Amino acid sequence: MKHLLSTGDVTRDEATLILDTADELLAVAQRPIKKLPTLRGRTVVNLFFEDSTRTRISFEAAAKRLSADVINFSAKGSSVSKGESLKDTALTLQAMGADAVVIRHHASGAPYRLAHAEWSYGAVINAGDGSHEHPTQALLDAFTMRRHLGDLDGKRITIVGDVLHSRVARSNALLLHTLGAHVTLVAPPTLLPVGVDTWPVSTSYDLDAEVEKADAVMMLRVQRERMNASYFPSAREYSRRYGLDQARMNRMPVHAIVMHPGPMNRGMEISADVADSGRSVIVEQVTNGVAVRMAVLYLLLGGEQ
């Protein structure tokens, strides 16, 4: 594995290796010295063309805990046309000797272009591209599920909300399928992407029926900026039909967990009491994110290049 662009490229063995490695690296956060010397002298560039708080900070913490040098490159406001700017940026990074580039871009496929255009030689890690994929989020979600539910083979995972615009849903669907879990996407018909029938998932419009069978329920953020685009009649109706409130949570099996990739709209897709309940692992997802990203950086950069 040279790059991490899509969870569709990751085999079951590779995914298990990443999750097992993260298991060991999680303990580093509990130690008095939260640092390993492994990536000393390596340079990791965080190249963010789109706003992000937790993903960028998480990657930065992960790289620093492995002793890599981190350069944060925020390309917001760049007026150069997309293709050119990405190429010029890549050439700059190559000149600086970047060993890995963590890229978030509003255009789907930008990380793939960066990895395959031969502008630079470092590893490319996709930190979210358009509405395409967000592989490290899926890996940390799978990691969190595995810690609570054990082996994911045969587990039932329900993903609810704006699947159409969600890179998290796509990455999760592919990865969880690879790991042997059954994924069900629940969304209004307008928020399911065209071609979802070719995904390795089942779909449903009925959240009440699905929560009763789920081992984990993952709520997706409703992107407020899209609320006027007639995807659903009103926020209130969406919340009633596809939001997770206390009553719905009580219908879940006792062992089932509630997840959310963040940032949350409390009161919209998830009610505040559910988000703060004992079954919510949302804060833990953030903690696990650092360990999973450390595992990815180590496995891509730790050995011979």
Added chain:
Amino acid sequence: MVESADLPPASDGASGISRTVLDGADITRALTRITHEILERNRGSADVVLLGIPTRGVHLANRIAERMTEVEGNPVSAGALDVTMYRDDLRMRPARSLEHTDIPDDVDDKIVVLVDDVLYSGRTIRAALDALNDLGRPRAVQLAVLVDRGHREVPLRADFVGKNLPTSLSEKVKVRLAETDDVDAVTIVGGAA
């Protein structure tokens, strides 16, 4: 025959030439002696923390801990210290998977006894000292090994040795333990016959 996971298969050149230098009973006696030597040197097990280097060092540390518990009458536990992330040869091979680290107790001001199966170049133990440095500040660090085969590449020596085994660089020392390999034995494979 079960191959040691740490060593490549002995199919090169003089294949099939292997001699057993320690059998099960020898290993048992060596570990019993090491146990008593550790207790004697440290006047009991009170501040001793045993840390095995995965994978076979961990099994040996557990066996020593069992014997110590029998001798001293109070429970002694053993942990595991994975040194992969501290190795100096990481960039010479593809990234390898990590082993489990389990530190049973705070190491600050304790006597840490590192346990490994074979002492060879000494680089693994050097990495272990670095790893230990990030976990705390032990009062003392000691080293127990089942086999010392020589050829050190760093200035280190073991405090407790099961058997000193003079070897040539072309030979391979294989340690097999019942926990992973179904049988207890140390064999030398290959070399000029």
